[in-house]
Amino acid sequence: MGTATWKWEGEQVVGISLGTDAYNLADQRQDVLSRRDYGDWINIHNRPEDLDWAEWKIRWLFEQAGLLCPPVTID
Numbered sequence: 898m899g900t901a902t903w904k905w906e907g908e909q910v911v912g913i914s915l916g917t918d919a920y921n922l923a924d925q926r927q928d929v930l931s932r933r934d935y936g937d938w939i940n941i942h943n944r945p946e947d948l949d950w951a952e953w954k955i956r957w958l959f960e961q962a963g964l965l966c967p968p969v970t971i972d
Contacts, residue, residue, distance in 0.1 A: 899951040900972070913955060916972030917947040943971060 898920055904912035919941040952969050959966035 899947065901951070901955055901969075902972070904967070904970075910967055912968045912970060913966075914972045915948065915951055915955070915969050916943060917951055918942050919944055919947055 899915065899917045902914045903910045904914055948971060955969060956966045
């Protein structure tokens, strides 16, 4: 799952905050990926390969719309 949230300054979008969680992967690999550490899932939040794909897709969508993509930051 990925979440992209607009960052606003007044009426203008000035950035996008991105976060990912690989819940399906955790379900498939419970022995390795779904252990809990202080109540949070470990090894599934903001995996580099998920972030890379999600950021690529965000930039691609803006390109398809003919718009300049604002900066993307990791949540």
